[in-house]
Amino acid sequence: MESALKSLWAESNRRLEASMRLNAVLLENNLGTAKTSLNRLMREVVFELAIDVAGIVLLGTFAAAHAAQLRFVIPAVALDLYAIALVVLGGRQLAAIRSIDYGRPVAGVQSQLEALRILRIRTTQWASLFAPLMWVPLAIVLLKGLAGVDLYAAGTGWLLANVLFGLAVIPIAIYVARRFEARLQDAVASRDAIRRFEEARP
Numbered sequence: 001m002e003s004a005l006k007s008l009w010a011e012s013n014r015r016l017e018a019s020m021r022l023n024a025v026l027l028e029n030n031l032g033t034a035k036t037s038l039n040r041l042m043r044e045v046v047f048e049l050a051i052d053v054a055g056i057v058l059l060g061t062f063a064a065a066h067a068a069q070l071r072f073v074i075p076a077v078a079l080d081l082y083a084i085a086l087v088v089l090g091g092r093q094l095a096a097i098r099s100i101d102y103g104r105p106v107a108g109v110q111s112q113l114e115a116l117r118i119l120r121i122r123t124t125q126w127a128s129l130f131a132p133l134m135w136v137p138l139a140i141v142l143l144k145g146l147a148g149v150d151l152y153a154a155g156t157g158w159l160l161a162n163v164l165f166g167l168a169v170i171p172i173a174i175y176v177a178r179r180f181e182a183r184l185q186d187a188v189a190s191r192d193a194i195r196r197f198e199e200a201r202p
Contacts, residue, residue, distance in 0.1 A: 035102070042081050049090045055083045061147050070161055072144055075137030082134055089123045132169035136162045 057093060059080040066072040096116045136159065143149040152159070 012164055018056055038100065042094065045097070049087060049094065051088065052083045052087045056087065058145075059083065060143065062141060066144075072140065076139045079134060079138045079141060082130060086127065089119075089126070093119055093123065103191050126127050132166045132172075135166045135169075 059076045063073050063080070093116070094114070096119055100109065100112045100116070104112075104136040132187070139162070140151045143151055
């Protein structure tokens with residue numbers, strides 16, 4: 001009996017050690033995958049930031065060049081504010097990516113990744129919600145800046161129709177934003193669960 005128990009105990013230890021080695025390998029692979037994904041995401045965010053910053057500069061130049069024409073300054077400023085908001089959100093994402101410390105315990109890294117996921121989802125929601133309202137200002141500024149075309153000359157009917165089109169698209173944008181809500185709630189729940197786990201650890 002004693003010999004059987006020793007054999008069973010030894011076998012249990014071997015299985016436990018094998019399981020721990022397997023978990024360590026899986027964890028290393030998952031972190032490696034996460035690092036690769038985050039490096040790709042960082043490049044994407046940096047690229048988006050570069051475009052948004054260039055847009056801010058160009059819009060500022062356009063507004064200054066048409067300072068005496070409010071009908072062009074107002075849409076340019078609206079687009080500028082939108083681009084500035086995107087830069088702020090992109091900067092927060094970049095800071096969140098750079099702050100991830102892979103030397104922390106696994107739960108800590110997972111918590112940071114979930115926080116980044118939440119930020120990405122909220123950024124997408126915000127951008128998709130306001131994007132339809134930017135269509136008319138963008139058309140006015142682009143055509144004036146690139147081709148010298150004054151869209152106001154098309155008459156108030158054209159402008160009103162496009163404004164209404166932008167407003168009509170908002171429910172679609174809200175629907176898209178709500179589709180992300182489930183992902184957001186899942187990410188928040190996961191982050192909170194990880195935090196509770198960390199707090200409960202001795």
